Amino acid sequence: MAVGQVDILVGLPTLNNAATVVNVAKAIHVCFTRDLPRPRTVMINSDAGSTDGTPELIRDASFLQGDMVQTSHSLRTMHRVVTPYHGIPGKNTALQALFAAAELTQAKTLVVIDPAGPATSAERVTELIMPVWRSEVEFLAPRYRRHPRDGAIITQLVRPLVRGVYGVEIDEPLGAEFACAGRFASNCLEQDIWNQDAATFAMDLWLRTEAIAKHFTIGQIWRPATAAAAPTTLRQAVRQVLLSLFTTLRAHESFWRTATNTATVPTWGVDDRNKVQPAGDWDFVALGLQARHDINEIRQLLEGVLAPPVFSRLMDDIAASEPRLDDELWVRIVYDFLDASNRGSAGVDHLADMFVPLYMWRAARFMSFTAHEPDDVAQTRLNALCDAFQRLKPALVKGWTVEV
Amino acid sequence: MMRSADPLWYKDAVFYQLHVKSFADSNGDGIGDFPGLTSKLDHVSALGVDCLWLQPMYPSPFKDDGYDISDYTSIHPSYGTLQDFEQFLDQAHARGLRVIIELVLNHTSDQHAWFAEARSSRDNPRRDWYVWSDTDDRYRGVRIIFIDTELSNWAWDPVSKAYYWHRFFSHQPDLNYDNPAVREEIWKVMKFWLDLGVDGFRVDAVPYLLEREGTSCENLPETHNVLKELRAKLDAHFTGKVLLAEANMWPEDVRPYFGSGDEFHMSFHFPIMPRMFMALRLEDRKPLIDIIERTPSIPDTCQWAIFLRNHDELTLEMVTEIERQYMWDEYAKDPRARINLGIRRRLAPLMEGDRRRVQLMSGLLMSLPGSPIMYYGDEIGMGDNMYLGDRNSVRTPMQWSGGVNAGFSSADPERLWLPLVSNALYGYQAVNVESQQRNPTSLLNWVRRLIEVRRSTRVFGRGAIDFLKPDNHRVLAFTRTLQRESVLVVCNLAGTAQVAELDMSRLSGAIPIEMFGGSIFPRIGLQPYPIMLGPYDFYWFRLRWL
Numbered sequence: 001m002a003v004g005q006v007d008i009l010v011g012l013p014t015l016n017n018a019a020t021v022v023n024v025a026k027a028i029h030v031c032f033t034r035d036l037p038r039p040r041t042v043m044i045n046s047d048a049g050s051t052d053g054t055p056e057l058i059r060d061a062s063f064l065q066g067d068m069v070q071t072s073h074s075l076r077t078m079h080r081v082v083t084p085y086h087g088i089p090g091k092n093t094a095l096q097a098l099f100a101a102a103e104l105t106q107a108k109t110l111v112v113i114d115p116a117g118p119a120t121s122a123e124r125v126t127e128l129i130m131p132v133w134r135s136e137v138e139f140l141a142p143r144y145r146r147h148p149r150d151g152a153i154i155t156q157l158v159r160p161l162v163r164g165v166y167g168v169e170i171d172e173p174l175g176a177e178f179a180c181a182g183r184f185a186s187n188c189l190e191q192d193i194w195n196q197d198a199a200t201f202a203m204d205l206w207l208r209t210e211a212i213a214k215h216f217t218i219g220q221i222w223r224p225a226t227a228a229a230a231p232t233t234l235r236q237a238v239r240q241v242l243l244s245l246f247t248t249l250r251a252h253e254s255f256w257r258t259a260t261n262t263a264t265v266p267t268w269g270v271d272d273r274n275k276v277q278p279a280g281d282w283d284f285v286a287l288g289l290q291a292r293h294d295i296n297e298i299r300q301l302l303e304g305v306l307a308p309p310v311f312s313r314l315m316d317d318i319a320a321s322e323p324r325l326d327d328e329l330w331v332r333i334v335y336d337f338l339d340a341s342n343r344g345s346a347g348v349d350h351l352a353d354m355f356v357p358l359y360m361w362r363a364a365r366f367m368s369f370t371a372h373e374p375d376d377v378a379q380t381r382l383n384a385l386c387d388a389f390q391r392l393k394p395a396l397v398k399g400w401t402v403e404v
Numbered sequence: 405m406m407r408s409a410d411p412l413w414y415k416d417a418v419f420y421q422l423h424v425k426s427f428a429d430s431n432g433d434g435i436g437d438f439p440g441l442t443s444k445l446d447h448v449s450a451l452g453v454d455c456l457w458l459q460p461m462y463p464s465p466f467k468d469d470g471y472d473i474s475d476y477t478s479i480h481p482s483y484g485t486l487q488d489f490e491q492f493l494d495q496a497h498a499r500g501l502r503v504i505i506e507l508v509l510n511h512t513s514d515q516h517a518w519f520a521e522a523r524s525s526r527d528n529p530r531r532d533w534y535v536w537s538d539t540d541d542r543y544r545g546v547r548i549i550f551i552d553t554e555l556s557n558w559a560w561d562p563v564s565k566a567y568y569w570h571r572f573f574s575h576q577p578d579l580n581y582d583n584p585a586v587r588e589e590i591w592k593v594m595k596f597w598l599d600l601g602v603d604g605f606r607v608d609a610v611p612y613l614l615e616r617e618g619t620s621c622e623n624l625p626e627t628h629n630v631l632k633e634l635r636a637k638l639d640a641h642f643t644g645k646v647l648l649a650e651a652n653m654w655p656e657d658v659r660p661y662f663g664s665g666d667e668f669h670m671s672f673h674f675p676i677m678p679r680m681f682m683a684l685r686l687e688d689r690k691p692l693i694d695i696i697e698r699t700p701s702i703p704d705t706c707q708w709a710i711f712l713r714n715h716d717e718l719t720l721e722m723v724t725e726i727e728r729q730y731m732w733d734e735y736a737k738d739p740r741a742r743i744n745l746g747i748r749r750r751l752a753p754l755m756e757g758d759r760r761r762v763q764l765m766s767g768l769l770m771s772l773p774g775s776p777i778m779y780y781g782d783e784i785g786m787g788d789n790m791y792l793g794d795r796n797s798v799r800t801p802m803q804w805s806g807g808v809n810a811g812f813s814s815a816d817p818e819r820l821w822l823p824l825v826s827n828a829l830y831g832y833q834a835v836n837v838e839s840q841q842r843n844p845t846s847l848l849n850w851v852r853r854l855i856e857v858r859r860s861t862r863v864f865g866r867g868a869i870d871f872l873k874p875d876n877h878r879v880l881a882f883t884r885t886l887q888r889e890s891v892l893v894v895c896n897l898a899g900t901a902q903v904a905e906l907d908m909s910r911l912s913g914a915i916p917i918e919m920f921g922g923s924i925f926p927r928i929g930l931q932p933y934p935i936m937l938g939p940y941d942f943y944w945f946r947l948r949w950l
Contacts, residue, residue: 004878037726075682075730077690077877
C-alpha cells in the first residue's frame with residue numbers, strides 16, 4: 001500500500017450512503033488538516049458494494065482550502081483510499097478490512113466513523129481520535145445522554161447485562177462509531193469471530209466486550225444524541241441483540257465467569273444534559289397486550305427454557321392486574337435464556353424468537369410503570385436493574401458451569 | 405580548473421560560504437585571516453565548488469558580526485591587508501574559483517566616518533547621507549525588525565540633537581538613498597572591489613533602502629529604482645559579475661527583485677530550506693513540492709540560490725506557525741538550540757549524525773532548482789556549540805586536522821576567537837579535513853563526488869523541474885530537463901526501505917543510467933516503472949534514448 005505506515009487511520013465503512021457520505025468525508029478531511037497536521041493520517045472507505053455511487057463520491061470529492069478554516073494547513077500528504085471489500089457484505093467484513101488495513105499500515109489509532117451520521121463534524125471526529133491518539137485509552141466507545149425511557153433494548157438488556165456480567169460500567173455497548181489502538185485492532189484480527197453467523201450484527205457488542213475481556217483500557221466519550229437509524233423491526237433488533245449476547249458471552253466465557261469487580265470507565269467530552277431527546281411516543285399498552293398474547297402462545301415452549309420458579313413468576317406477572325416491575329424476574333429470564341443457549345437445549349435462533357415477546361413484555365412494563373415518574377426516578381430504576389444483573393450473576397455462572 | 409567564460413556562470417555554479425575569521429589563521433592571533441584562507445584554497449578547489457562567498461571582511465566594530473561596516477574600502481586589520489586580499493583573490497582565480505563578497509547597502513556602522521561627519525553638524529555636506537528627523541513620529545507603523553532589542557526605528561543622536569532612522573540595530577543608521585550622492589558613493593564602493601577583481605556581491609537586507617510615509621517602507625518601487633540604477637552601472641562597466649539578493653520573503657514577494665532581468669542576478673530562496681528539513685522529518689515530499697510549485701518563474705538570466713545551512717540560524721520565518729512549531733519540536737528539542745525564529749545548529753547535528761540523511765539532504769541541495777550554497781564545514785559534517793552566544797554556535801573554527809587547535813591556528817587555545825568544537829561526536833579529533841582526505845569513503849570525498857557529478861551536466865542549474873508524484877508520498881521523484889537532456893531524481897525521504905511505481909510513460913524508451921556509478925537500469929516503458937530504495941537512498945539517473 002502506497003500509504004505506508006500511518007499514525008491515524010479513519011475508516012468509513014459504507015453501503016449506499018450517498019446522501020451523507022460527502023459531508024462525513026469532508027469532516028474527516030478538515031479534522032486531519034486543521035486538528036492533526038502532524039500525524040500521518042489516512043481515510044479509508046471500505047465499501048460493501050454500494051449501488052448509489054458512494055465510493056465515487058468519496059473519491060472525487062474536492063475539499064478546497066476555502067472549505068476549511070483558513071489557518072489550517074496539513075504538513076503531510078493526505079491520502080484518501082477507496083476500496084471495495086471482498087466477502088459477504090456486512091459490518092464484520094467491512095471492519096475486518098479496516099482492521100487489516102490498520103495492521104498493515106501499523107496505525108497507532110483506528111477510528112471508525114458512521115457514514116450515515118448526519119451531524120458528523122470535524123470536531124466530533126477529532127474528539128473521537130484524541131484520547132486514543134494520546135494513548136490515554138485503548139478503546140473508546142461513544143456515550144449518549146439518553147432519556148431513561150429511550151432505547152429500551154440498551155437500557156433494559158444490553159447495558160445492565162454487560163455491567164452485571166463483565167463488571168464494566170460501559171453505557172453504550174452498541175454503536176457504530178468507536179476508536180481503538182492499533183494493538184487492539186491486531187488483537188481482534190486474531191480472534192475467531194469474523195466468520196461466525198452472528199458476526200454480521202454482533203460486532204459492535206463483541207468489540208466492546210473483547211476490549212473488556214482482554215484488559216484493554218476502555219473509555220467513553222460523550223456524543224450528541226442522534227436519532228437512531230432503524231433498519232430493522234423491533235422483533236429483528238431484539239433477536240439480533242440476543243444472538244449477539246450469546247456470541248459474545250461464549251467468546252469471553254473464561255473472562256466473565258471469574259470477573260468479580262465492577263469498574264467504572266473514564267469519560268471524555270461534555271455531557272450536554274440539556275440536549276436529551278425526549279423518549280419516543282410508545283404505545284406501551286398495545287405493546288404489553290401483544291407481548292402477553294405472544295407469551296401465552298408459546299408458554300409451553302417457555303416452560304422448557306425457564307427454570308420452574310421463573311416460569312411460574314412470569315405467568316403470575318402476566319396475569320397480574322396491577323403493573324409490576326420485577327427486576328429479579330427479568331434478570332432470571334435473561335439468564336435462563338443465556339443458559340439455555342449454552343446448553344444447546346434449543347437452537348439459538350429458536351431461543352431468540354422465543355425471547356422477543358419476553359423483551360416486549362419487560363419494555364412495556366417499564367414504560368407503563370415509569371410513565372408518570374420523574375426522569376431521575378426512572379433513571380434510578382435503570383441503575384437498580386444493573387445492580388440486579390450483577391447481584392444475580394452467580395446464577396448465570398453456576399448454570400453455565402454445569403457440564404452439558 | 406578554468407573559470408567559465410559564460411556570463412551566466414552563476415546558473416551552474418556551486419557556492420561555498422565562509423567567514424574569513426573562522427577558516428584559517430596564519431599569524432597565530434586566534435582569528436582567521438586572508439593569508440590563512442589563501443593557504444586553504446586547495447581544499448576549496450578540490451571540493452569542486454565554483455565560487456566563494458565571503459562574509460563581511462570590512463573594518464567594523466563588530467557589534468553585528470561585521471554587518472556594521474565602518475569602512476567600505478578596506479580590510480579589517482584582523483584579517484590582513486588589502487594586499488593580502490588581492491593575493492587571495494589572485495590565488496582563487498588561479499584555481500578557477502570566483503569570489504563574491506558582502507555588500508551591506510542599507511546601513512553603515514555608527515562608527516563610519518560618513519556618519520561621524522553627518523552627525524557633526526546639521527550643515528555638514530554629509531548630513532543628508534542618513535535619514536534624520538526632529539521627531540520620532542515619521543513613518544509610524546513601520547515594523548521593528550529586532551523586536552528583542554529595539555523599541556523604535558528612530559534613535560536619538562545627542563551630538564546633532566536629532567533622530568536618525570535605523571531598520572536594524574540603533575548602531576546601524578540607514579543610508580539615505582534618496583540622496584544621489586549616496587547612490588554614487590555606493591557605486592564607487594562596488595566599483596572599487598570589482599576593479600580589484602571580485603566577481604560579485606551578496607547584497608544584504610535589500611528591501612529596506614528607502615522610506616515613504618504611509619507605507620511599510622519595505623519593497624518600495626523607489627528601492628527597485630535604486631537597485632536597477634546600480635545594476636545598470638554594473639552592466640555598463642563589467643561583464644560576468646553577479647548580484648545576489650538577501651530578501652527573506654516568500655518567492656512571489658522576492659520575484660520583483662529580479663525585475664525583468666535588470667535588478668538582481670540571483671536571490672536566495674529562503675522558504676525552500678526549512679521545507680527540505682521538514683520533508684525529511686515528515687518522510688513526506690509534500691512540503692517541498694508545495695513550495696516549488698508556488699515558486700514563480702524568473703527571467704532566463706536569473707537564478708535562485710538555495711542552501712541548507714548558513715551563518716545565521718536555520719530561519720523559520722517563511723513557514724506557518726504550525727510548521728515552525730513542528731520544526732522546533734523535531735529539530736530543536738533542546739531549547740538552547742532555538743534562537744529568534746530559528747534553530748542555531750549545523751547540518752550534521754540536525755541530522756543526528758546520520759550520514760545517510762546528510763547525504764540525502766546534500767543530494768537534494770544539489771539537484772533542486774537553483775544554485776546550491778554550501779556552508780563551510782558541512783562538507784566534513786562539522787558539529788556546533790549551542791553554549792556559545794547568539795549564532796556563534798555555527799561559526800566555530802574550521803576543523804582542519806586532529807592536531808593543535810584543529811590546525812586552525814597556532815595561538816593558545818584560549819585566544820581563539822571562538823572555541824573549537826571538541827566533543828566526542830563532532831570534535832576536531834573525530835571530524836576534520838585531514839582524516840577525511842585520507843579516507844576514500846569519508847563524507848568529504850563523497851561530497852566531492854557529489855559536486856563532480858552535479859557539474860557533469862548543466863541540467864541541474866538550468867533545467868525545468870517536473871514532479872512525478874508516485875502514490876508513495878515518501879518518495880520524491882522529479883525530472884530535470886534542459887533541451888534534450890533529462891535527469892531523473894528519485895529520493896527516499898524515509899528511514900525505511902520504500903518502493904514506488906513511477907509513471908514515466910512520457911519518457912518511454914529512455915534508458916536510465918545511474919550517474920554516480922554508471923549502472924544501466926532497465927529501459928523505461930509505458931508501464932509504471934518500479935523502483936526500490938533503501939533508507940534515505942537517492943538516485944540520479946541520466947536518461948538516454950539509445
